[in-house]
Amino acid sequence: MILESISQKDRALPHASLEDDNDFIDLRRIWRAIWSRKWGILTLVLVVTLLTSLLMMSIKPLYKASATVMIEPKGNQPLTFQPITDQSSGISEFLQTQLSLIQSRGVAEKVVRDLRLTEHPDFDPRQQPQPLINIAGLVKRFSIDSLIPGAVPSGDDEDKPMTDAEIFDAVTQNLMHRTEVWAEGKSQLVNVAVEMPDRLTAAMVANALAQSYIEKQLESQMEMSLASTNWMNTRLTELRATLQSAEDKLQAYREAEGLVDVGGVSTISANTLSVTGDRMIDARRARAEAESQFRQVETMRKAGLDRLTSVPAVLSNPLIQQFKAEEARARAKVEELSRRYGENHPSMIAARSDLSAAKASLQTQVDQVVAGIERNYQLAVANENSLDSSFNKNKAQIQDISRKEFKLRELQRDVDSNRTLYDTFMTRMQETAATSDMNSSNARIVDTAIAPIEPSAPNKRLIIVIAAFMSLVVGVGLALLLDVINNTFKSPEDVETKLNLPVLGIVPLIPKKSRMQIAHQFEQSQDKRFCEAIRTIRTSVMLSDMSQPHKVVVITSSVPGEGKSAVAANLAFAMGQLERVLLIDADLRRPTLAKSFDFPVGAPGLANLIAGTAKAEDCIQTVGNVDMLPAGVVPPNPLELLASPRFAKFLEITKERYDRIIVDSPPSQAVSDATLLSTFANAVIYVIKSESTAIPLAQKGIGQLLQSGAPLTGVVLNQVDVQKAAKHGSYSGYYDHYGYSNGEEKA
Structure with a gap:
């Protein structure tokens, strides 16, 4: 001992x-705390499990029926004027939009009306069992009465029957709450599921939702087509009036200005000025050439006959060349005879006489050519001055023609753009009218919903197991808490x-x-x-x-x-x-x-x-x-x-x-x-x-x-x-x- x-x-x-160490966890003490209260924990688990089992037995099973719909992205719209582009990047956003449309209130209301769900016992609020204690109503009444005594009147207000609109709204909200929509991975398949106590009604409602969505799509397309047609008719009338007004303005301007060519610039006055301008350019060129020749002749005239005859304008004359050749022969003969005879020899005298006659002829001919060059120069100057005066005289007329040309082109462009727009709308209008009765939905039902055999909810076994586990956790937690506070x-x-x-x-x-x-x-x-x-x-x-x-x-x-x-x-x-x-x-x-x-x-x-x-x-x-x-x-x-x-x-x-x-x-x-x-x-x-x-x-x-x-x-x-x-x-x-x-x- x-x-x-x-x-x-x-x-x-x-x-x-x-135990003095704060970081030490005494597992033995924890186990003792749990084991000492094992019967209480076990009792809690059994009671919670039993109550959960009884609750699961009292709950109606729910059946989920699912229909599969394939939704493809739409093609080009009637009013899309641009080329069709690749829309693969927007498929995810498109499917999300379609999922929201399936769950929209419009689709649910159509199903409620078609299947008359306002009279179905699972949807009609009048046929639903009333709770034993209306907790929400009591809380509302007591909270309002505590703030404003007498604000909630006592009487038959709570027993007032619901109107048809309120019943319809309640049934629609109930259907939207029971509806579940999701996409199959990254595919274009969409599941539309409805969970209800009646398995046959669940399948019927799921199929009705899918069909209602497709019909809603067709109706919306038809409404869009009609709206587009009406808008295009109105717009086409406006474009026609605009085109007619532009054509009238163009024709009136032509008639007022005397323009005969639809091209805009080819008029009588314009052709004449064009010819005058060409002649004036030629006259300036001819005057420049004549002036150049004249200046050369004037310069060489003082230098003598020999230098004057070397001018190209003089030398190019055939007579000058002939007389110059005769002078050269006469000069050559005089030189030849001077070597044999004296100055007074008759042959020398005759030869000199021939040379003088040749020079006089050449001089006369050169004077005539120089006079001709001078006359040509004077004529070129006079022609140039005449044409220049005529062009300056008509300069105002040329500017007026340019202004008319610009105005004419502006009116013509307005007419062309209005006509193009009108033709485009006319073509689209004809295409829409031709295909208005060919509307097709981009969605179709792949698999219809069938009545499920096994209930989808509640998962009674799982709930009971979770309840037992959670009660065990709570029991252990309470045991540890009691041990801590003990x-x-x-x-x-x-x-x-x-x-x-x-x-x-x-x-x-x-x-x-x-x-x-x-x-x-x-x-x-x-x-x-x-x-x-x-x-x-x-x-x-x-x-x-x-x-x-x-x-x-x-x-x-x-x-x-x-x-x-x-x-x-x-x-x-x-x-x-x-x-x-x-x-x-x-x-x-x-x-x-x-x-x-x-x-x-x-x-x-x-x-x-x-x-x-x-x-x-x-x-x-x-x-x-x-x-x-x-x-x-x-x-x-x-x-x-x-x-x-x-x-x-x-x-x-x-x-x-x-x-x-x-x-x-x-x-x-x-x-x-x-x-x-x-x-x-x-x-x-x-x-x-x-x-x-x-x-x-x-x-x-x-x-x-x-x-x-x-x-x-x-x-x-x-x-x-x-x-x-x-x-x-x-x-x-x-x-x-x-x-x-x-x-x-x-x-």
Whole structure:
């Protein structure tokens, strides 16, 4: 037993050090908290599962019917004037739009009208069962009445029947709520599903929704086509009037300006000016050439005949070339004869005469050519001046022609653009009129909805499993929460960690049938585990006074009901087997010793002894091997009696007669008697009730005793449910070595 007590203390120290670490998670404690409340958790799970099962049985199953529709993107519209482009990038947005259209109110209203769902029991609000308690109505009434008393009139307003419009709106909203639409991946297939209690109606409504969507598409296309045709007719009339006005303006301008060519610029005045301009350019060129020749002749005339004849304009004359050749022959002949004859030779005279005649002829011919060049120059200048005067005279007429040309082209462009626009609208108008009766929807039903066999909701098994799991989680959470907020001592480790005092022993909880005789448990040896626990306490107390005997042992607790009196009585019997023991009931306010051992009513005790009204021999009762001093008559001043010198003197005398004096003290937190009694004690044992005594309360009581210098020896953990604790390993093996593990069952 001694080794066991020491080993228990050694085992407690590591746990205490670990619990001081805030990061340490005590899994064993968590498991103990859960296991200790396993039946409550199991009950919660069973109740929640049963209620969920009953609820699932009362709920009507829902059947989901689904129809598949293929929706293709549309082609070009009648009023699209641009070429058709690739629309693959917008398919996703297009399908999302179509999904919203299927779920639109217009489609739902058409189905409600076609299938007369306002009379169907699953949709008609008049045929729906009324709730037992209209929570929404009560909340509305009470909230409004609390703000404005009398704002909600009492009477028949709530019983007023719904109008047809309200019923239709309610049914439509209900159908929209039951409708589910989704696309199959990235394909163009769209599923239209309806969930209802009636599987046949679900299939019928799903098919009706798909067909209603297609019909709505056709109707919208027809409306768009008619609207386009009407708009195009109106626009075509406007364009025709605009074109006619532009043509009238063009024709009126031509007639007013005398323009005969539709090209705009080829008029009589314009042709004449064009010819004059060409002639003026030629005249300027001819005058420039004539002037150049004239300037050359004028320059060479002063230099002599020879230089004048070298001018190209003169030399190019055939007569000049002929006369110049004759002069050259005459000159050559004179030179030839001068070498043979003298100057007066008749041949020389004749030759010179021929040379003079040739020069005179050449001179005459050159003068004629020069005169001709001069005349040509004068004629070119006169022609140029004449044409220039004529062109300048008609310059205003040329500018006027240009203005007319620009105006004519502007009017012509206006006519051409109006005609092009008119022709385009006319072509589109004819195409629309030709294809107006060929409208086709871009959606078609691929698979019609059939009546489902299995219900789609609710998934009863899954819901029941989830409810059971959630109740289990809630139960475990509540167990852990209760363990956290349960700020009591549940194990020796808690005591040693929180109070820094050793645990002298652990007293097990005894059955209810034996609790009336709890003070006689050790004496009668009815519960072996209980007796072994008392022996362990006895051993711990005796080991603690090896150096100095603890004659006076005071046993106290925090509050009443923790079992200190039972521990004191049974410890006295255990000590009585080895020593002479006196058990004193010093709880003069609520004494229990006389009642527990059936002492006569009014028997004298400690109060009578201290007051001097009775002797020690008359007050002390012997039960078995233990002498007992009951409290006696309850005095009005217990503290004054215990503080009197007579009590101290009585203890000194008693120490000589007994080996051990055990004092049952009042609770430390109820009165201050325990603090006073601890001043007479050699050892103080503090009793704590397992899972009952609050940790702050015990800390406060022990702190007060330590402040008064009380010799606190240790703590007794009382009323421990060892069987429950042993199941989750708290005290496993504590009593196994002594054969006490199979003791009596607790109540």
